[in-house]
Amino acid sequence: MIWLAALGLAVAASAGLEVFWRSRGHRPTTNGTGTEVEPWVEARARATGDAFVLVGQSRAQAGFCGETFRQRCPDQEFVNLAVSGLPPLATLRDLAGDDDFHGTILCSVVPHVFEPSELDAQQEYVDAYHHRDALAGWLELDLAPWFRARMASLQPKLALPRVAIDLALRRPLPTPDYVTVNGDRSMVIDFSATDVERLRTWRIERTRRGLANRTIPSPARWAEDVRDIVPWIRAIEARGGRVIFVRFPTSGEHVAITEHYYPRADYWDRLADLTGVRTFHFADDPRTAHFVCPDTSHLDWSDAPRFTAALLDVLEPWLAGSSGDESAAPPRGR
Amino acid sequence: MLFNSSTFLVFFAVVLAVHYSPISWRLKKHSLLWASYLFYAAWNPPFVVLLWLSTLVDWTAAQRIAISEDRRRKRAWLVLSLVSNLGLLAFFKYGNFALENLQALLSACGVVYQPPALDILLPVGISFYTFQTLSYTLDVYFGRAKPWHSFLDFALYVTFFPQLVAGPIVRATCFLPQCVEPRRATRDQFGWGLMLLLLGLFQKVVVADALLAPIVDQVYGTGFGPSGTAAWQGTVAFAGQIFCDFAGYSSCAIGAAMCLGFSLPENFRFPYAAIGFSDFWRRWHISLSTWLRDYLYVPLGGNRRGAMRTHGNLMATMLIGGLWHGASWTFVVWGGLHGAFLVVERWLRRHLPERRFWSTALGRLALGAATFACVCLAWVFFRAESFDQAWEISTAMLGFGSEIGAGLTRAQAMTVHVVMGALLLSHAALRNDRLELAVARLPHWSKALFASCLLVLVIHSPGDQRAFLYFQF
Structure with a gap:
């Protein structure tokens, strides 16, 4: 009886907390839990066969809507392996070396990710996947991410000890994050929940400073770097898979700054010829060119489904053909 | 599995379901073993x-020791057990440490030696189950126990999952007799087992991980350079963290075992209410301190061979106890400090005249506070990453550091004061009591x-899922 009463009270209290935090605008998220690697490892394990795999950084994680893809292609396994803040080529290399994978990789890139210093950025995630033990992996059926993806009150920032300290110090209760990550690892950015002007200024300054501090490789040097990854692409294609490089939307000053350091004609436009695969730049098609990133770098959650649908419309002829089918429109490299 | x-949760639910299903006791023991x-x-x-x-x-050695008539053969089997158990421990736990020290020693002698990179992974819990199996062989050798008749029972004793990786270190004489008759928890025992599990999780997840660990990590992080106040706050927080982490594990272990109908020995008894260091070691990691007492201190002569020898035995026991915790000289110093505290306490008890003041509430409070302060000073060496850091923090704590060093935020300071205040008060209040009662x-x-x-x-204290600190030992 004591335990039944305790369980009942605990369930009631948890439900009350959930209702309370949701009423204050909080949504479930797996972000900021310090355990971002585990869901990635779990997702990576599903990237086999002819799966459709999204590889990239936060721009892809926020801009590509998994739900929209699943509605369009209900029979196709969709795997989101994008990692916020980390250039993606280590994951591409890993998939290239995986004989069980012969699917499609939608790889979100910008020119600097091909530089040698960026190649291992996601290697920590890849290593975690390969170092997981088969038996241990099978046993570690961690239910926590499943609950975190469904309960707003399980965010670390809403941890009761932390909230209690805040209350004791008469601090305001935590406000909702404008960025949340769903259970399928897709990112939801709600710019209406933050000060967009401030964020835009910070983002532009960060981009400007980041590029100013880089040693920009000459186009020739960069081309050499790109050629280094071509064997990975060929390996995937040899198994019947394919790679598509996509430039996800950016806006305003962000476009101007990146164009200044990495002129499109010298870098992006050469990518298709250098790699021999399809590339798509969001600005090249009216269906995707009109989207605006409020912070200049990421799409708002409300635009992500429409952008994804538009992108899939553009890619559909390519996706319908086999990897070696050159007849499908639109033309390569545009 | 943590x-x-x-x-x-899922694993334990399945184990419980099988354990309380209508199958034979032998099958239940098999299911627990696997x-x-x-x-x-x-x-x-x-x-x-x-x-x-x-x-x-250890099964073979104990059987052979029991049937051998020849004393030398008995000793040979004991040596085999000691060499194989301690050899494995030495290789996995102290291999790299020994090579590093050999390199440093040779370098001091002008010999350049580059040891091979062994890259040894420490098997979790090896220190615990090694001591546990050794105790069985030693007990049989010294005639304190008879070799057990069932290999299945013995294998379960070595492997029993609640206490396998971080104790309590259970004696064969305590566990094996429980394997004879089917174990089934009464309703009260089952309820108390669940309560202990929950209490252990609360200590670990809420107090150790969510509240104290971030503060400790900050103070003991590289380049923090704490002020005297922050050094004390960080170290006191660590005292709370390691207690709640380790006692939390022990509570979970005892609780899980109790739900299955097994009784494991108590491992902590409100140690921060200890008055004196011998009292502390009767309350802290009891299964280890009694193991060291019975299998090291007493065989070395204990207190039977004069004051000097007693002090030497105490120091040797505590130094080895320190090294048991980890392959680093900082752990040896931690053990050495506790050895020194015990020697000084013993000397004071013999040589200082008895005064009534020390029996009064105020006197006992003063002695308890002094004990806790010294225990905290020793914890610095246990937690510090290096001697340089241990020196920096301990000098700051002793007032030789700089007060312009880094401090904690108001929220962090309040967390340390409230949490540790509550912990110390609960220890003081329950000092002569039992939690169950x-x-x-x-x-x-x-x-x-x-x-x-x-x-x-x-449930609502999510964050980094940290392994139990004692897993590394």
Whole structure:
């Protein structure tokens, strides 16, 4: 009886907390839990066969809507392996070396990710996947991410000890994050929940400073770097898979700054010829060119489904053909 | 597999279902044994072989010791057990440490030696199960126990999952007799077992991990350079963290075992209310301190061979106890400090005249506070990453540092004061009591409320899932 009463009270209290935090605008998220690697490892394990795999950084994680893809292609396994803040080529290399994978990789890139210093950025995630033990992996059926993806009150920032300290110090209760990550690892950015002007200024300054501090490789040097990854692409294609490089939307000053350091004609436009695969730049098609990133770098959650649908419309002829089918429109490299 | 993971929840539910199903006791023991191997394999499957090796060696050695008439043969079997168990421990735990020290020693002598990079992975819990199996062979050798008749029971004793990776270190004489008759928890025992599990999770997840660990990590992080106040706050927080982490594990272990109908020995008894260091070691990690007493201190001569020899034995025991915790000289210094505290306490007890003041509440409070302060000073060496850091923090604590060093935020300072204040008060209040009895005195409604509060706090304290600190030992 004591335990039944305790369980009942605990369930009631948890439900009350959930209702309370949701009423204050909080949504479930797996972000900021310090355990971002585990869901990635779990997702990576599903990237086999002819799966459709999204590889990239936060721009892809926020801009590509998994739900929209699943509605369009209900029979196709969709795997989101994008990692916020980390250039993606280590994951591409890993998939290239995986004989069980012969699917499609939608790889979100910008020119600097091909530089040698960026190649291992996601290697920590890849290593975690390969170092997981088969038996241990099978046993570690961690239910926590499943609950975190469904309960707003399980965010670390809403941890009761932390909230209690805040209350004791008469601090305001935590406000909702404008960025949340769903259970399928897709990112939801709600710019209406933050000060967009401030964020835009910070983002532009960060981009400007980041590029100013880089040693920009000459186009020739960069081309050499790109050629280094071509064997990975060929390996995937040899198994019947394919790679598509996509430039996800950016806006305003962000476009101007990146164009200044990495002129499109010298870098992006050469990518298709250098790699021999399809590339798509969001600005090249009216269906995707009109989207605006409020912070200049990421799409708002409300635009992500429409952008994804538009992108899939553009890619559909390519996706319908086999990897070696050159007849499908639109033309390569545009 | 961690007690604070949802995997364990599922695993334990399945184990309980099988244990309380209508199958034979022998089958139940088999299921517990294989569940224990699975529990261990969840961390690193190949190291299960070490468990098998340890089980086989000590089982065989004890049987041979018992049937041998010749004293030299008995001793040979004991040596085999000691060499194989301590050899494995030495290789896996101290291999790199020994090579590094050999390199430093040769370098001091002008010899350049580059040891091979061994890259040895420490099998979790090896220090615990090594001591546990050794105690069985030693007990049989010294005639304190007879060799057990059932290999299945013995294998379960070595492997029993609740205490396998971080204790308590259970004696064969305590566990094996429990394997004879079918074990089934009464309703009260089952309820108390669940309460201990929940209490252990609360200590680990809420107090150690969510509240104290971030503060300790900051003070003991590289380049923090704490002020004297922050050094004390960080170290006192560590005292709370390591207690709640380790006692939390022990509570979970004892609780899980109790739900299955097994009784494991108490491992902590409100240690921060200790008055003096001998009292502290009767309350802290009791299963280790009694192991060291029975199998090291007493065989060395204990206190039977004069004051000097007693002091030497105390120091040797504590130094080895320090080294048992980890392959680093900082752990040896931690053990040495506790050895020194015990020697000084013993000397003071013999040489200082008795005064009534020390028996009064104020006197006992002063002695308890002094004990806690010294224990905290020793914890610095236990937690510090290096001697440089230990020196920096301990000098800051002793007032030789700089008060312009880094401090904690108001929230962090308040957390340390509130949490540690509550912890110390609870230890003082329950010093001469037993937790089980204290909880039993509560009315039913408050027990339900208490359990639900613990449950809600455990569920709603998400964050980094940290392994138990004692796993590394």
